[in-house]
Amino acid sequence: MSDVPLLEAEGVSHTYAGGQVGCADVGFSLYPGEVLGIVGESGSGKSTLLSCLSGALPPSRGRVRFAVRGQGMQDVFQLSEPDRRLLMRTDWGIVHQNPRDGLRMSVSAGGNVGERLMAVGARHYGDIRSEALDWLGRVEIDAERVDHLPRTFSGGMQQRTQIARILVSQPRLVFMDEPTGGLDVSVQARLLDLLRGLVRDLGVAAVVVTHDLAVVRLLSDRLMVMRQGRVVESGLTDQVLDDPQHPYSQLLVSSVLQA
Amino acid sequence: MTQELMLQVQDLSKTFTLHTQGGATLPVFDGVNLTVGAGQSIALAGASGAGKSTLLRSLCANYRPSSGQVLVRHRDAMVDLTGAEPRLQLEIRRETIGYVSQFLRVIPRIPAEEIVAEAAVAGGMDDAEALNAARALLQRLNLPERLWSVPPATFSGGEQQRVNIARGLIRSFPILLLDEPTASLDAENRKVAVALIMEAKAKGAAIVAICHDETVRAEIADAVFDVSAFQAAA
Amino acid sequence: MNALQPAGSGAQFHSIDGVYNFAYLDEQTKRMIRRALLKAVAIPGYQVPFGGREMPVAYGWGTGGMQVTASILGLDDVLKVIDQGADDTTNAVSIRRFFNRTAGVPVTEATTEATVIQTRHRIPEKTLREDQIIVYQVPMPEPLRKLEPRETETRKMHAFAEYGLMQVKLYEDISRHGEITTTYDYPVEVNARYMMAPSPIPKFDNPKMHAMPALQLFGAGREKRIYAIPPYTKVRSLDFNDYPFEPQQFDAPCALCDAKGVFLDEVILDDKGDHMFVCSDSDHCRDRRAEGHMGPRAREAAEKGYGADQ
Numbered sequence: 001m002s003d004v005p006l007l008e009a010e011g012v013s014h015t016y017a018g019g020q021v022g023c024a025d026v027g028f029s030l031y032p033g034e035v036l037g038i039v040g041e042s043g044s045g046k047s048t049l050l051s052c053l054s055g056a057l058p059p060s061r062g063r064v065r066f067a068v069r070g071q072g073m074q075d076v077f078q079l080s081e082p083d084r085r086l087l088m089r090t091d092w093g094i095v096h097q098n099p100r101d102g103l104r105m106s107v108s109a110g111g112n113v114g115e116r117l118m119a120v121g122a123r124h125y126g127d128i129r130s131e132a133l134d135w136l137g138r139v140e141i142d143a144e145r146v147d148h149l150p151r152t153f154s155g156g157m158q159q160r161t162q163i164a165r166i167l168v169s170q171p172r173l174v175f176m177d178e179p180t181g182g183l184d185v186s187v188q189a190r191l192l193d194l195l196r197g198l199v200r201d202l203g204v205a206a207v208v209v210t211h212d213l214a215v216v217r218l219l220s221d222r223l224m225v226m227r228q229g230r231v232v233e234s235g236l237t238d239q240v241l242d243d244p245q246h247p248y249s250q251l252l253v254s255s256v257l258q259a
Numbered sequence: 260m261t262q263e264l265m266l267q268v269q270d271l272s273k274t275f276t277l278h279t280q281g282g283a284t285l286p287v288f289d290g291v292n293l294t295v296g297a298g299q300s301i302a303l304a305g306a307s308g309a310g311k312s313t314l315l316r317s318l319c320a321n322y323r324p325s326s327g328q329v330l331v332r333h334r335d336a337m338v339d340l341t342g343a344e345p346r347l348q349l350e351i352r353r354e355t356i357g358y359v360s361q362f363l364r365v366i367p368r369i370p371a372e373e374i375v376a377e378a379a380v381a382g383g384m385d386d387a388e389a390l391n392a393a394r395a396l397l398q399r400l401n402l403p404e405r406l407w408s409v410p411p412a413t414f415s416g417g418e419q420q421r422v423n424i425a426r427g428l429i430r431s432f433p434i435l436l437l438d439e440p441t442a443s444l445d446a447e448n449r450k451v452a453v454a455l456i457m458e459a460k461a462k463g464a465a466i467v468a469i470c471h472d473e474t475v476r477a478e479i480a481d482a483v484f485d486v487s488a489f490q491a492a493a
Numbered sequence: 494m495n496a497l498q499p500a501g502s503g504a505q506f507h508s509i510d511g512v513y514n515f516a517y518l519d520e521q522t523k524r525m526i527r528r529a530l531l532k533a534v535a536i537p538g539y540q541v542p543f544g545g546r547e548m549p550v551a552y553g554w555g556t557g558g559m560q561v562t563a564s565i566l567g568l569d570d571v572l573k574v575i576d577q578g579a580d581d582t583t584n585a586v587s588i589r590r591f592f593n594r595t596a597g598v599p600v601t602e603a604t605t606e607a608t609v610i611q612t613r614h615r616i617p618e619k620t621l622r623e624d625q626i627i628v629y630q631v632p633m634p635e636p637l638r639k640l641e642p643r644e645t646e647t648r649k650m651h652a653f654a655e656y657g658l659m660q661v662k663l664y665e666d667i668s669r670h671g672e673i674t675t676t677y678d679y680p681v682e683v684n685a686r687y688m689m690a691p692s693p694i695p696k697f698d699n700p701k702m703h704a705m706p707a708l709q710l711f712g713a714g715r716e717k718r719i720y721a722i723p724p725y726t727k728v729r730s731l732d733f734n735d736y737p738f739e740p741q742q743f744d745a746p747c748a749l750c751d752a753k754g755v756f757l758d759e760v761i762l763d764d765k766g767d768h769m770f771v772c773s774d775s776d777h778c779r780d781r782r783a784e785g786h787m788g789p790r791a792r793e794a795a796e797k798g799y800g801a802d803q
Contacts, residue, residue, distance in 0.1 A: 034349070081649075081653070082655075085649075085653060085655065104661075107665060108665060108668055108669075110664070110668060111661050111664050111665050111668065114664060115657055115658075115661050116657075118657045118660035118661055118664065119655065119657030119658075119660075122660075123660075123733055123734045124733060124734045124735050125664060125667055125734075125736050126735050128664065129664075129668070146668075147668050147669065189367060189368065193367075193368055193369075200377075218366070221345075221349055222345045222349075235345060236320060236345055236348055236349065239320060239321055242321055242322065243275075243316075243321065243322040243323055245276075245323060247278030247279070250277070250278050251278070251279055254279050
């Protein structure tokens with residue numbers, strides 16, 4: 001068990017121009033292999049927080065630090081832009097809610113998955129292609145679709161292609177924004193199983209933002225509940241869901257229909 | 260003869276506050292003190308609603324106590340479970356405390372043998388070994404082989420419980436928490452379950468169990484702890 | 494009026510008819526362009542923005558190349574202008590006449606005699622020398638434009654050397670067609686740093702750019718960018734290790750002069766589908782025919798008793 005956290009948030013706050021509070025004073029440490037769930041309803045600030053954590057939006061206050069390979073804990077927003085861009089392409093991955101935001105729709109599935117390899121200097125077509133095929137297989141996409149455009153894929157397949165595209169660079173940290181949003185229930189289920197298996201097998205740490213409690217129950221070890229920009233409760237997932245302390249957490253848990 | 264102290268509950272209290280019910284409070288227990296040593300097993304007793312399940316869940320950080328402490332022997336030192344950082348709590352659950360719940364919380368679409376094998380893999384066994392161990396254990400628990408590759412959602416209560424037991428006992432946890440482990444089992448399977456529990460006990464596990472069945476309780480427990488004696492004032 | 498004045502005296506150099514400044518552009522503009530050229534030479538392959546001027550031809554007709562040529566021409570230069578390898582197409586003729594009128598410099602069709610060669614879409618077959626400068630006309634200077642339409646992004650990609658996207662494009666070609674299908678304006682890596690669009694020269698010409706003794710300058714008028722490859726600079730065409738770059742091969746020699754290993758143009762001869770392949774570089778072909786080489790068509794014509802020049 002490593003003693004060094006992978007990702008550390010300290011007092012992360014973001015206020016939009018105009019005064020609207022996105023998120024306020026969020027702090028936590030994430031260790032290798034841990035999955036942190038962040039739940040909240042619309043307007044809770046969870047998406048803003050995810051943007052700050054994933055290097056897309058500089059926080060108004062506070063900092064986000066990541067254990068950069070060979071450099072120790074670095075403030076993500078103090079890194080030079082090329083270093084940060086490289087980080088986001090290799091050691092990090094972001095699974096977007098809408099696969100269109102995370103895929104090149106006019107590039108084949110194989111090209112999408114191989115891009116991260118080519119971006120860091122892979123120059124052997126055959127090797128790139130076979131690695132792309134390997135990863136598409138791991139996300140249960142048929143090998144014969146490797147040259148097809150994601151445009152022709154179903155929503156679930158697009159999402160799985162997005163996941164393969166990220167995992168090919170073997171990131172240590174993956175951010176997921178409503179990974180099952182907009183998918184049919186059975187498709188959601190399959191995707192969650194896949195994510196659960198991959199996270200477990202690869203030892204990837206993850207931050208999963210969602211409004212769906214079933215997703216965090218299945219995927220995450222730890223949970224933070226957000227409301228109006230603030231974290232109102234945090235702890236182990238089963239503890240927060242089975243024995244919620246904060247009034248809002250109790251409301252959230254009791255609102256979920258049990259199938 | 261002194262057994263190594265494994266679990267120490269100090270002055271533990273639990274009151275639920277139901278904010279969705281206008282802040283109504285539900286006191287459960289107050290000032291619970293309990294120690295369990297290696298190889299020792301304690302049965303929790305008390306009427307329904309006395310807080311047996313609540314106490315058991317507090318011992319693995321599933322429920323958060325209102326006050327008091329739970330100390331566990333983790334990696335050769337007594338560690339405060341209740342106040343620990345989530346990372347440490349996860350580590351303790353991974354290595355030290357095993358929990359067999361009353362009902363199998365079904366993870367959909369995972370076959371029975373994989374559910375059990377996953378628990379072994381989490382303890383460091385490699386995939387192939389874990390699957391073999393899982394099958395052996397399910398065999399011992401008389402779960403029909405045709406059910407091994409089937410997800411347990413459609414199983415009977417007894418079949419589900421056997422998967423649950425296998426998952427909880429496939430590894431040798433130093434501390435075992437059992438919530439009605441034999442409740443849905445017939446006589447024959449009950450015997451197997453008891454044998455497994457006794458084997459764990461013999462290996463030095465400290466066991467805290469909830470058992471309604473007097474016979475089973477007599478077989479596995481060294482002592483009985485009456486939770487209702489610590490009933491909190493309403 | 495044609496007398497040379499020393500630099501810095503404030504006098505203008507006039508054109509032959511006394512109306513335009515020497516080589517059309519005013520001296521300050523030439524200085525601005527030369528500064529851009531120096532910067533471009535200092536950073537091989539990097540696109541330098543410059544304040545492009547209105548030229549008396551429309552965008553798309555070589556205004557970028559013309560501005561570069563205008564800025565470097567001196568009285569002792571000899572100018573050659575080619576378009577798709579030929580000196581006698583409309584475009585080449587117009588531009589040559591333009592500089593003849595506004596600069597009065599000698600013009601030539603012989604590659605070996607020229608000191609400045611302005612070209613559209615071809616590199617001459619003869620190896621250029623250290624004392625020569627070749628000026629390319631460039632329509633689209635940004636090699637990544639078709640893949641990434643945002644200028645803000647492509648600038649960052651060049652700044653951070655993030656060229657994976659181009660490699661993805663080549664990957665897509667191979668996965669779809671079994672080979673890299675780009676045949677002209679084939680992207681190159683200059684001095685192991687910047688990715689560059691060599692202008693729509695056929696990929697056949699790409700190897701000539703590598704370690705060329707002459708200075709190579711590129712001008713894009715509409716996009717207002719200048720870039721350069723200094724002499725003897727490493728230029729590598731992008732490829733995969735297992736799908737290496739291959740210039741085009743022709744399976745027959747020039748029909749007129751029998752040249753092998755040169756770029757050929759297809760010429761339609763009649764409306765019944767008769768065609769022949771001849772040197773794209775008209776100067777090169779003429780020289781070879783003057784030396785007595787005869788390609789299959791030329792031999793045929795000679796046997797039938799036609800004149801040596803078709």
